[in-house]
Amino acid sequence: MVILFELLLLFLSALAIGILGNIAGIGGGVLLMLIFIFLLDINPVAAGGLSLFTIISSTAFGSLINRGQGSIDKRLFLDIAVLSGAGAVMGSVLSYYIIVSSFKLFFGITVLGLGLFSFISARIEIRANRGKDYLKKTFAESHKSGLERFRSYRSLALVSLIAGIISGTFGVGIGAIVGTFLTSIKHIHPKVAFSTLLASMIITSAVGAVVHFSEPGLSVNMMLLVPLLVGAALGGFTGAQISNRMSFSSLRSSQSYIVMFFGALSIAISLLRI
Numbered sequence: 001m002v003i004l005f006e007l008l009l010l011f012l013s014a015l016a017i018g019i020l021g022n023i024a025g026i027g028g029g030v031l032l033m034l035i036f037i038f039l040l041d042i043n044p045v046a047a048g049g050l051s052l053f054t055i056i057s058s059t060a061f062g063s064l065i066n067r068g069q070g071s072i073d074k075r076l077f078l079d080i081a082v083l084s085g086a087g088a089v090m091g092s093v094l095s096y097y098i099i100v101s102s103f104k105l106f107f108g109i110t111v112l113g114l115g116l117f118s119f120i121s122a123r124i125e126i127r128a129n130r131g132k133d134y135l136k137k138t139f140a141e142s143h144k145s146g147l148e149r150f151r152s153y154r155s156l157a158l159v160s161l162i163a164g165i166i167s168g169t170f171g172v173g174i175g176a177i178v179g180t181f182l183t184s185i186k187h188i189h190p191k192v193a194f195s196t197l198l199a200s201m202i203i204t205s206a207v208g209a210v211v212h213f214s215e216p217g218l219s220v221n222m223m224l225l226v227p228l229l230v231g232a233a234l235g236g237f238t239g240a241q242i243s244n245r246m247s248f249s250s251l252r253s254s255q256s257y258i259v260m261f262f263g264a265l266s267i268a269i270s271l272l273r274i
Contacts, residue, residue, distance in 0.1 A: 006040060006224075007223075007224075007226075007227045008227070009035065009039070010035070010224060010227040010228050010231065011227035011228070011230060011231040012231065013031065013032060013035055013231070014032075014054050014057070014058070014227065014228045014229070014230070014231030014232040014235060015231040015232070015234055015235040015238075016028075016031075016235065017031060017032060017054065017055075017058060017231075017232060017235060018057075018058040018061075018062070018231065018232045018233070018234065018235015018236040018237075018238065018239055019235045019236075019238050019239040019242070020235075020239065020258050021055070021058050021059070021062070021175070021198070021235070021236070021239060022058065022059075022062040022194075022198060022235070022236050022238075022239025022240045022242075022243060023194075023239050023242060023243045023246070023251070023254055023255070023258065024175065024179070024194065024254060024255040024258040024259060025175045025179040025190075025193060025194025025195070025197040025198060025255065026175030026176050026179060026197075026255075026258065026259065026262065027051075027052075027055040027058070027059070027167075027174070027175055027201055027205065028055070028058070028262065029048075029051040029052065029054075029055055030108075030111075030262045030265050030266050031262065031265060032047075032050070032051040032054055032228075033047055033048070033051055034265065034268075036050055036051065040224075045096075048092075048208070049208075049209050050224060050225070050228065052205040052206075052208045052209035053205075053209050053225060053228065053229070054228045054229065054232045055201055055205040055232070056201075056202055056205045056206055056209065057228070057229040057230075057232035057233045057236065058198075058232035058233070058235055058236040058239075059198040059199065059201040059202050059205065059236060060202050060233075060236065061232070061233040061234075061236035061237045061240075062195075062198050062236035062237065062239055062240040063195070063198050063199040063202065063236075063240075064237075064240075065236075065237060065240035065241060065244075066195035066198065066199070066240050067199075069139065069140065069195075069240075069244050071139055071191045071192050071195035071196075071244070072192075072195050072196050072199050073192055073196045076156075076188075076192075076196045077196050077199050077200055079156055079157065079160065080156065080160045080174075080178060080196065080197065080200040081199075081200040081203045081204065083156075083157050083160035083161045083164060084160040084161065084163050084164030084167065084174050084178070084200060084203075084204045085164060085203050085204050085207050086161065086164060087160070087161045087162065087163065087164020087165040087166075087167065087204075088164040088165070088167050088204040088205075088207045088208040088211075089164075089207055089208075089211060090164070090165050091164060091165040091166060091167060091169035091208065092169070092207070092208045092211030093211060094165070094169050108263055108264070108265070108266025108267035108268075108270055109263070109267060110263070111176045111259060111262055111263030111266055112260055112263025112264055112266070112267060113263070114176050114177065114180045114259055114263065115176070115180075115256050115257070115258075115259035115260030115261075115262075115263050116256075116260060117180060117184060118180045118183065118184050118252075118255060118256035118259055119253070119256035119257070119260065121183075121184040121185075122183075122184070122249070122252040122253055122255075122256050125187075125252070126249050126252070126253075134248055135247065135248050135249040136247050136248070136249070137247060137248060138244065138245055138246060138247055138248075139189065139191035139192070139243075139244055139248075140244060142189060142248065155181075155186075156178075156181070156182075156186075159177060159178055159181045160174070160178055160200075162177065163177040163178045164204055167204055167205070167208060174197065174200070174201060174204055175194070175197050175198075175201065175259075176259045176262065176263070178197055178200075179193055179194060179197050179255060179259075180255075180259065182197070183252060183255065189248065190248065190251035190252050190255060191243060191244070191246075191251060194243065194251070194255070195240075195243075198236075
């Protein structure tokens with residue numbers, strides 16, 4: 001009975017992560033880490049690997065839908081994937097040599113701050129452009145009239161590298177950092193930013209997961225992967241469909257709320273000394 005409850009909990013958690021992550025362009029690994037370590041008493045390194053595998057499933061299925069919708073910027077994808085992938089390798093190796101728990105409070109505060117910054121910048125943009133059509137349009141509607149291409153690749157390189165290191169170290173996605181940078185600072189259409197980010201996370205999460213599970217003597221119950229992968233896949237598919245029907249302003253606002261939630265959750269995890 002206990003095992004069935006755990007499997008159901010993992011499935012529902014992965015489903016929720018998939019939906020929220022594909023709307024806000026984040027991995028959602030923070031919530032999974034809370035469940036793995038606090039509720040299921042899983043080794044932190046193994047928990048990071050399981051979290052990254054779940055993110056792979058969510059982002060892969062979401063990206064299939066996003067690709068069909070035309071919301072993935074290929075040049076942007078390559079730049080984010082290469083730099084954040086390199087950072088993920090560095091972060092995953094780094095996780096063996098540092099006390100990750102000592103950085104959780106700092107990480108949570110940072111993510112919460114990013115969410116607040118995204119929220120404030122979204123409010124300013126929406127108020128400054130109140131009444132303009134683009135705020136009310138979905139991505140499909142905006143895509144027909146053409147979207148401005150991203151050009152600031154140098155600044156993106158540094159942000160992606162830092163996000164990758166954090167991803168590999170803590171077993172979380174790169175979305176909160178890179179997503180906020182793209183939408184709040186560079187003003188990329190949120191659907192394009194989040195869809196491209198999710199596609200990039202497939203690579204960064206895969207690299208991080210392999211490094212995590214390469215630790216000698218690490219024992220993981222692989223049965224846990226089944227509900228995680230299935231739930232995340234369904235969530236990714238659903239979230240990508242929902243985001244395509246959301247307006248520009250709704251996506252910007254939703255991303256800030258979701259990032260703030262995960263930031264607050266990270267702080268709670270730290271205070272609980274997980």
